[in-house]
Amino acid sequence: MNDVARAAGVSLKTVSNVLNDYEFIRPATKQKVLDAIAELGYEANLTARSLRSGKSRMLGLVLSDLSVPYYAELASRLMSIATGRGYRVLVEQSGAEAAHELSALQGPFRQLTDGLLFTPLALDAGTIAARQGTKPIVMLGEHITDPRFDLVTMKNSEAAAAITAHLLAGGRRRIAVLGAAAGDTTDSPGLRLNGYKQALEAAGVEFDPALVVQCDWRRDGGASAVVGLARSGVRFDAVFGLNDAIALGAMHELLIRGIKVPDDVAVAGFDDIDEARFASPSLTTVSPGMEEIAERSIKLLIDRIEGAEPAAGGVHVEAGFELKVRDSAP
Amino acid sequence: MNDVARAAGVSLKTVSNVLNDYEFIRPATKQKVLDAIAELGYEANLTARSLRSGKSRMLGLVLSDLSVPYYAELASRLMSIATGRGYRVLVEQSGAEAAHELSALQGPFRQLTDGLLFTPLALDAGTIAARQGTKPIVMLGEHITDPRFDLVTMKNSEAAAAITAHLLAGGRRRIAVLGAAAGDTTDSPGLRLNGYKQALEAAGVEFDPALVVQCDWRRDGGASAVVGLARSGVRFDAVFGLNDAIALGAMHELLIRGIKVPDDVAVAGFDDIDEARFASPSLTTVSPGMEEIAERSIKLLIDRIEGAEPAAGGVHVEAGFELKVRDSAP
DNA sequence: CGCCAACTCTATAACGTTGTATATCCTGTG
DNA sequence: CACAGGATATACAACGTTATAGAGTTGGCG
Numbered sequence: 001m002n003d004v005a006r007a008a009g010v011s012l013k014t015v016s017n018v019l020n021d022y023e024f025i026r027p028a029t030k031q032k033v034l035d036a037i038a039e040l041g042y043e044a045n046l047t048a049r050s051l052r053s054g055k056s057r058m059l060g061l062v063l064s065d066l067s068v069p070y071y072a073e074l075a076s077r078l079m080s081i082a083t084g085r086g087y088r089v090l091v092e093q094s095g096a097e098a099a100h101e102l103s104a105l106q107g108p109f110r111q112l113t114d115g116l117l118f119t120p121l122a123l124d125a126g127t128i129a130a131r132q133g134t135k136p137i138v139m140l141g142e143h144i145t146d147p148r149f150d151l152v153t154m155k156n157s158e159a160a161a162a163i164t165a166h167l168l169a170g171g172r173r174r175i176a177v178l179g180a181a182a183g184d185t186t187d188s189p190g191l192r193l194n195g196y197k198q199a200l201e202a203a204g205v206e207f208d209p210a211l212v213v214q215c216d217w218r219r220d221g222g223a224s225a226v227v228g229l230a231r232s233g234v235r236f237d238a239v240f241g242l243n244d245a246i247a248l249g250a251m252h253e254l255l256i257r258g259i260k261v262p263d264d265v266a267v268a269g270f271d272d273i274d275e276a277r278f279a280s281p282s283l284t285t286v287s288p289g290m291e292e293i294a295e296r297s298i299k300l301l302i303d304r305i306e307g308a309e310p311a312a313g314g315v316h317v318e319a320g321f322e323l324k325v326r327d328s329a330p
Numbered sequence: 331m332n333d334v335a336r337a338a339g340v341s342l343k344t345v346s347n348v349l350n351d352y353e354f355i356r357p358a359t360k361q362k363v364l365d366a367i368a369e370l371g372y373e374a375n376l377t378a379r380s381l382r383s384g385k386s387r388m389l390g391l392v393l394s395d396l397s398v399p400y401y402a403e404l405a406s407r408l409m410s411i412a413t414g415r416g417y418r419v420l421v422e423q424s425g426a427e428a429a430h431e432l433s434a435l436q437g438p439f440r441q442l443t444d445g446l447l448f449t450p451l452a453l454d455a456g457t458i459a460a461r462q463g464t465k466p467i468v469m470l471g472e473h474i475t476d477p478r479f480d481l482v483t484m485k486n487s488e489a490a491a492a493i494t495a496h497l498l499a500g501g502r503r504r505i506a507v508l509g510a511a512a513g514d515t516t517d518s519p520g521l522r523l524n525g526y527k528q529a530l531e532a533a534g535v536e537f538d539p540a541l542v543v544q545c546d547w548r549r550d551g552g553a554s555a556v557v558g559l560a561r562s563g564v565r566f567d568a569v570f571g572l573n574d575a576i577a578l579g580a581m582h583e584l585l586i587r588g589i590k591v592p593d594d595v596a597v598a599g600f601d602d603i604d605e606a607r608f609a610s611p612s613l614t615t616v617s618p619g620m621e622e623i624a625e626r627s628i629k630l631l632i633d634r635i636e637g638a639e640p641a642a643g644g645v646h647v648e649a650g651f652e653l654k655v656r657d658s659a660p
Numbered sequence: 661c662g663c664c665a666a667c668t669c670t671a672t673a674a675c676g677t678t679g680t681a682t683a684t685c686c687t688g689t690g
Numbered sequence: 691c692a693c694a695g696g697a698t699a700t701a702c703a704a705c706g707t708t709a710t711a712g713a714g715t716t717g718g719c720g
Contacts, residue, residue, distance in 0.1 A: 001676065011699080012676095025698070029698080046442060047441075047675085048676035049678080051377045051378050051677070051706070056377070072399070079421065091409065105691050109418075111375060111376055220608070275399075277549070278579050281585075340670085341670045343669075344669060344670075348706060349709080352668095359669080361716095376707095378707040380707090382674080382707045383707080398689065
């Protein structure tokens with residue numbers, strides 16, 4: 001910047017002013033500076049700017065694992081949207097472990113970013129509140145529902161109820177739910193299970209805890225849940241995977257066992273990841289409005305970062321959902 | 331740091347020295363400083379360190395789109411490995427567009443990182459060489475083969491030949507290739523197509539250009555390629571998707587059309603993404619040693635960053651591969 | 661006892677930017 | 691024609707760290 005100033009015959013600060021669109025600069029001066037910048041190929045040093053301003057124009061994104069398709073798709077959109085707003089996204093994988101989540105919340109990662117998009121899975125609201133620091137945080141997902149925080153979530157119960165109702169409307173009465181424990185009432189598993197129960201009740205179908213199978217929210221989780229169901233001899237005519245990965249893994253296992261989908265057993269998922277459309281048969285699922293979640297959460301976070309207003313209590317955003325009826329449960 | 335120095339009764343620089351494991355520090359002094367740090371909850375400011383040292387301990391990763399499963403899985407592993415080496419990974423999506431790749435190569439993104447893991451898809455070697463700057467770059471993928479660069483690749487031809495040979499061994503003679511143009515000889519499509527041709531030749535089967543179908547490297551690309559094949563009336567008894575997404579999309583379309591996999595048509599892919607195992611039927615594919623690619627490329631890049639040695643010509647790493655025989659082509 | 665060399669610590673000056681306070685230049689008005 | 695007051699540009703300090711050079715402080719050895 002010194003060189004530019006010398007080349008343009010102005011002071012250091014004038015160059016800085018040009019770069020920052022300071023109001024009172026004579027067009028001629030501005031042009032001289034811009035010419036010098038172009039000629040020297042000067043680019044402002046972001047680190048120094050960051051040190052001086054205390055801002056990095058980076059947003060932190062904490063999620064369990066980027067190789068999970070839902071998170072990969074979410075991260076991709078968040079990054080694109082942030083770019084449009086002049087921010088970058090720095091991703092941190094927590095592996096859903098409390099220690100990692102805590103270090104993302106407090107450690108160097110936090111220092112590097114102006115605000116956090118946080119998908120906590122292990123930490124509780126109290127711990128987070130105690131260590132949240134001063135920079136803005138927007139919570140993604142359902143693990144935290146404490147109204148003190150800014151929250152961006154999806155309509156878990158409603159969407160789960162809608163897809164369950166769809167299965168019921170198709171004549172299914174024994175709908176296995178994969179990915180929750182029968183007693184769950186919170187977090188994504190609990191909320192989605194609640195929606196399932198509500199839909200059953202609305203249809204006058206009795207809830208059978210034997211149809212609720214806990215498993216990892218991954219393809220192999222869904223597969224082994226089906227193995228477990230088969231082994232236990234429980235009868236079922238539909239499977240509702242609490243996310244698409246579970247549903248796809250379950251469907252895989254069903255087909256291997258010669259069970260026809262959807263003729264013998266209908267399969268439904270949750271998330272509408274890209275893969276769902278191209279599964280065989282294509283997967284009926286519910287799209288939780290990822291685009292809306294991505295846009296609203298970035299906007300909310302950046303508004304907090306740039307806004308003068310002191311966090312006026314938590315804002316709660318709930319994205320809409322859309323049922324995607326496909327071949328696995330027509 | 332000033333506060334720590336005051337609390338410990340030493341100079342600023344001594345605190346810095348403790349933090350940087352400077353050799354000549356009396357244990358007692360060191361302890362005093364560490365105590366003061368613990369008591370005050372001090373954490374070093376990374377931005378200032380970065381400004382002073384010229385290093386950010388961040389690696390840049392440029393890829394087309396994080397929502398592509400192969401890239402998501404790669405990014406996830408790269409990040410984990412980098413973390414173990416004390417580095418972070420900052421991801422930039424290029425959308426495979428030259429302008430974006432160029433700005434990742436030259437713009438602020440480059441400034442923020444100590445080195446680049448670059449998956450160019452649009453830029454050519456000359457352009458990159460002309461604008462590569464002074465910080466290390468490791469090329470991923472096959473688009474660039476110029477030996478001046480550090481390259482980490484996979485055995486595209488060999489792996490494609492191996493999987494083609496597997497299809498041939500299964501009695502298939504009319505193997506459609508999806509994802510390349512008949513004349514391709516470079517990049518991933520060309521190299522994999524070459525492997526296919528070599529395997530055909532080795533088996534004495536004639537190459538039929540009508541079996542080579544160009545398509546996007548995505549699920550819908552594979553699906554529409556099958557539509558095209560069916561429309562053109564070309565006979566085929568196997569499909570080799572040049573990546574798993576194509577193969578899965580193609581398989582989906584085949585099944586929709588009542589074509590049995592693998593009885594009527596065998597299907598094989600390339601990449602061994604997680605999804606391949608759980609497709610129905612599970613997808614025969616080739617695993618290109620992603621773990622090895624991730625580890626070697628990080629190591630190579632960090633060695634370049636930290637190494638005193640001036641880039642001693644390009645290092646070329648080729649990861650091994652492994653055939654994964656599953657149900658879609660037993 | 662004196663002196664060299666190794667050890668331990670410190671004062672100062674950067675890294676490149678921007679905020680604050682201040683200086684200088686206009687322009688139009690009374 | 692002086693001068694108020696906005697417009698324009700500048701000097702200086704500061705953000706928090708580390709490199710450099712050098713100042714004490716030991717201890718060993720002749």
